[in-house]
Amino acid sequence: MVETRRQQIEDAASALFRERGYAATSVRDIAGALNIQGASLYAHVASKEELLWSIVERAAGRFEEAADRAATAGQGLGCLERMRALVRAHVAVVTDDPRLATVFVHEWRSLSSERRAEVLQRRDRYEARFRALIVEGIACRAFAPTDPALAATFILTALNGIATWYRPLGRLSAGRIADRYADLAARTLEGRPTS
Amino acid sequence: MVETRRQQIEDAASALFRERGYAATSVRDIAGALNIQGASLYAHVASKEELLWSIVERAAGRFEEAADRAATAGQGLGCLERMRALVRAHVAVVTDDPRLATVFVHEWRSLSSERRAEVLQRRDRYEARFRALIVEGIACRAFAPTDPALAATFILTALNGIATWYRPLGRLSAGRIADRYADLAARTLEGRPTS
DNA sequence: CCTACCGATCGGTAGG
DNA sequence: CCTACCGATCGGTAGG
Numbered sequence: 001m002v003e004t005r006r007q008q009i010e011d012a013a014s015a016l017f018r019e020r021g022y023a024a025t026s027v028r029d030i031a032g033a034l035n036i037q038g039a040s041l042y043a044h045v046a047s048k049e050e051l052l053w054s055i056v057e058r059a060a061g062r063f064e065e066a067a068d069r070a071a072t073a074g075q076g077l078g079c080l081e082r083m084r085a086l087v088r089a090h091v092a093v094v095t096d097d098p099r100l101a102t103v104f105v106h107e108w109r110s111l112s113s114e115r116r117a118e119v120l121q122r123r124d125r126y127e128a129r130f131r132a133l134i135v136e137g138i139a140c141r142a143f144a145p146t147d148p149a150l151a152a153t154f155i156l157t158a159l160n161g162i163a164t165w166y167r168p169l170g171r172l173s174a175g176r177i178a179d180r181y182a183d184l185a186a187r188t189l190e191g192r193p194t195s
Numbered sequence: 196m197v198e199t200r201r202q203q204i205e206d207a208a209s210a211l212f213r214e215r216g217y218a219a220t221s222v223r224d225i226a227g228a229l230n231i232q233g234a235s236l237y238a239h240v241a242s243k244e245e246l247l248w249s250i251v252e253r254a255a256g257r258f259e260e261a262a263d264r265a266a267t268a269g270q271g272l273g274c275l276e277r278m279r280a281l282v283r284a285h286v287a288v289v290t291d292d293p294r295l296a297t298v299f300v301h302e303w304r305s306l307s308s309e310r311r312a313e314v315l316q317r318r319d320r321y322e323a324r325f326r327a328l329i330v331e332g333i334a335c336r337a338f339a340p341t342d343p344a345l346a347a348t349f350i351l352t353a354l355n356g357i358a359t360w361y362r363p364l365g366r367l368s369a370g371r372i373a374d375r376y377a378d379l380a381a382r383t384l385e386g387r388p389t390s
Numbered sequence: 391c392c393t394a395c396c397g398a399t400c401g402g403t404a405g406g
Numbered sequence: 407c408c409t410a411c412c413g414a415t416c417g418g419t420a421g422g
Contacts, residue, residue: 023218024305027417039418040391048417106301110219144382147375150367153360154353154379161352172345180342184349187339188383222401234402235407243401 006044008034014055014099018163022052022103022110052107053115059097059104060122066093067129079137083189084182086133087159091181094163095174101163127152137189144191155185201239203229209250209294213358217247217298217305247302248310254292254299255317261288262324274332278384279377281328282354286376289357290369296358322347332384339386350380 003011012033016025027048028038045051070089074082094101108119130152137143159181166177198206207228211220222243223233240246265284269277289296303314325347332338354376361372 021216021218021304023216026415028415037392038416039393039395042418043391109216146379147367150372150375151379153356154376157356157359158349158353161348161356164352165348172342177345180345181349184341184346184383187385188379190382221399223399232408233400234409234411237402238407 009041009044010051010055010058011099013051014097014103017052017055017107018099018102022107049110049112049115052103053111055100055103056108056111056115056119059100060119060126062093062097062100063090063104063126064122066090067126071129079133079140079142080186080190083133083137084186086130087155087182087185088178090156090159091162091178092174094159095166095168095177098163098166101160105160105163127156130156134189141191143189146189151189155188158185204236204239205246205250205253206294208246209292209298212247212250212302213294213297217243217302244305244307244310247298248306250295250298251303251306251310251314254295255314255321257288257292257295258285258299258321259317261285262321266324274328274335274337275381275385278328278332279381281325282350282377282380283373285351285354286357286373287369289354290361290363290372293358293361296355300355300358322351325351329384336386338384341384346384350383353380 009030013025013030016029016033020029026038027041030051031038031041066089067086070085071082074085077085108116111119131148134143134146134148134151138145138148162177162181166174168174172180204225208220208225211224211228215224221233222236225246226233226236261284262281265280266277269280272280303311306314326343329338329341329343329346333340333343357372357376361369363369367375
């Protein structure tokens with residue numbers, strides 16, 4: 001067992017935050033999932049919000065790293081292929097840990113206003129990768145003309161939605177979902193032969 | 196002022212539920228928005244959950260009616276045009292009252308399990324309209340072959356996301372957002388000349 | 391990691 | 407719609 005106690009707490013917390021939301025989850029609920037008393041949690045955690053913050057930060061890091069790897073691996077490829085890789089990378093992070101992804105997508109709203117502002121900035125920087133690639137794709141005529149910000153939001157919202165419904169033993173494997181969603185996102189952007 | 200007190204309460208509640216979520220909103224918060232005491236709310240409302248339920252039901256009705264109208268108006272048109280109409284109808288409901296839409300999209304999870312099951316069923320029946328139209332579109336080759344359930348979820352999730360970020364005085368008017376999103380959804384499905 | 395406990399707030403009721 | 411109040415639960419601390 002390599003997982004630290006702190007990590008176990010974050011795992012239990014993110015699972016509960018995903019199911020019920022942050023506000024509806026008590027510290028006693030989290031502790032109960034680990035068979036300890038509510039007060040005992042405070043040996044590992046400064047506050048309930050610090051726990052949320054820690055989970056959100058880790059999730060943000062995962063998405064950023066995955067996008068970095070996709071960008072590095074995609075150097076030299078066309079815009080369409082790079083977008084497909086970016087989408088697949090994002091979906092892989094979501095399906096790899098849907099609890100973490102859900103907290104990043106939804107529950108960050110429960111943070112204090114300063115931390116919320118920081119997450120918003122980080123989310124915007126991440127979304128900007130999608131926007132920039134869309135702008136580039138339109139410029140080189142790989143993508144049809146469209147509002148880049150709106151198209152990026154459209155696609156990213158669709159991808160994030162997977163965190164809500166994905167179940168590891170569902171009809172489609174994580175890999176198939178990633179492939180299908182990459183197809184759908186690509187089609188959303190693709191330019192069609194001059195009409 | 197035609198709005199009943201009950202309606203004012205539901206409006207205030209859905210605004211707060213949208214901003215903070217159901218669990219993080221107290222009955223005193225809702226009452227405070229109307230400048231009355233928390234206990235006074237119970238002259239108009241049986242319980243906090245009944246209030247949520249009422250809002251969710253109204254929202255569900257709006258989406259269903261809008262889809263009905265779009266289907267009636269679109270009779271005889273091609274699959275692509277009917278899908279565009281369905282998307283525009285959905286987006287119009289969202290932008291017309293983003294508070295209501297957000298509660299329908301997210302906060303229904305806080306309902307008791309029986310009511311939650313009922314909402315889930317109703318949401319699935321609604322999503323089935325999208326699936327059926329996609330199936331039809333693929334059959335008549337207006338749409339490219341794709342997993343209909345996945346494509347419907349992809350598109351609907353993207354549309355619902357508007358409820359989270361839409362602000363009436365934002366960069367794009369409700370009408371422009373509806374048009375752009377109809378374009379994006381159409382492109383997601385459209386078949387491209389045989390490759 | 392536990393027991394014992396804190397003040398604050400929660401949804402809701404009684405009785406006007 | 408108000409005041410007064412209920413038991414339950416909240417996040418968190420003290421002291422071991």
